[in-house]
Amino acid sequence: MALQVFNTRTRRLEAFVPADPHVVRIYTCGLTVYSAMHIGHARTYCFWDVFRRYLEYRGQHVLSVINYTDIDDRIIAKAADGADAGAPGGWLEVAESVIATFRRDCRALRIKDYAAYTRATDFVDAQIDMVRQLLASGHAYVVDGEVFYDVQSFPRYGELSGNTLDGQQAGASGRVGEDLDRKRHPADFTLWKPSTPEQPTWNTGEAAWPQGRPGWHIECSAMATAMLGRHFDVHGGAVDNLFPHHENEVAQSEPLCGHPWVRYWMHPEHLDLRGVKMSKSLGNVIGIPDLLSRHRYDEIRWFFASTHYRTKLAFSDELIDACAEGFKRITRAVKLLAERLRAVSPQARAVPVRSRYASMRAPEQAIPREREAFEHGVFGAATRAFLDRFVAAMDADLGCPQATAAMFDYVGELFAQGLETIDDPPSLMAAYRCLTRHLHVLGVETVDAELYPELAADCLATADEGTQQLAELRAVIDRMLEARAEARRSKDFARADAIRDLLKRAGVAVEDAPGGARWELVR
């Protein structure tokens, strides 16, 4: 069994076979950088991150490109409204600042870095060249210095999204532009438009359309092709990109690159905000810092995994909280395993079967080789069952909900089979690595570098600076807990409770367990 994905182009599940068996080429439509990333983007980009992580888990190399649309009327408008209204290049500053927060927000959500982040304005030459070719091949026409794509010149127009030309009702959405009188068909779209003196502009060297700026759709086509070649494996964005954006991209690209331009089109669904429309005019756009002030990144990641990517995700703080409640069981198991492993000597916790990280390995071998290490020890049978379910779930069009269900059952088995009592380091280590390795696939990077250095090396390290302080904090708390244990031994429960209350007020929850007190940071 191999990975299957739902291809929007064919509306079917298909075996995922990259053109080049060694590298998967993925292009993701990124932000139009006129305002910061919000929770909707978070779902989309977290999905693409999990997709990439799973491919890597499967032993594939992934070449992923994401773009910034940094030239757009909304950016220009924002710059015109801002404090430095009218300043030359103000639109670039708007773009720069949004890009910076985007990168920061992605890292906070542990979205792995892309191989390249392309900017539309860095590829204007390629865009001009594409427009030129489309004109030459009769797929575009010029009206008053503006270049339009002629949809009627492309018979397959509408195949990707299902919005065929004869089925479309122009203006049904109430958003038809004002160019109707100049277009040959209402669905024709802008490839290049002239700029007024105060708008950013590029010279083309063409007499009929001498200057101006690119249309939205041509940007992505030019960037994707420039970075990934005339044909590549996966192109995506969220569902809203399907039409018109991706449809138009196909129409522009296939006359020049051939069909199919892209092997697999994938479109994750939106958030379902339960009737509430998130929009800037309503002032209810939830940004990433806001989201992260209410939920930890790993809770958000686990929450995203709770619903299939092609299903609308019911979103609310309460739902995330409910999901996080269940997630505690997983993290608790990881923590218990780590604690018990740390308690034994380094030598004793050595894992007999080498567990090497999968990349650089042929896809067919990657999982079996890793499995050997995971399946070792007393939890072997449970681990085997878990691995089978996890891989089967993810192979079936990234079935994260089933993958998480498998993990819940696995953790249940670990507890049932003596997670808290069995004293065999290799067994504990195998289970620890198995859990953290698979959480990592789902975007949860909870791993102790000492216990699983190979995996830790692949995590977005954001805690480096805090490590030393954290160790000191840990020592202080441990001393307080030692004092409390002393009080309990001498039956001075008032003092013991006082220490517990003090820690609680400081945000440290203490719980008594058979082996001694445990603590964790709480909000």
Next chain:
RNA sequence: GGCCUGGUAGCCAAGUGGUAAGGCGGAGGUCUGCAAAACCUCUAUUCGCCGGUUCGAUCCCGGCCCAGGCCUCCA
């Protein structure tokens, strides 16, 4: 008008032509100085409604009802 989803327990949410994963919540229990937490067990004779195909349908087909998305702003 065209295209497309989805309606599964109080809530979220998988899924299969052979009789319903998982999580939250709820109910018991174990442990505990007390707490809290944790762990264990239980929690849909039923999958919007009506027909049909079938030995058998939640899953296939037809009709109906309801909710939602897209048809050039949108992740």
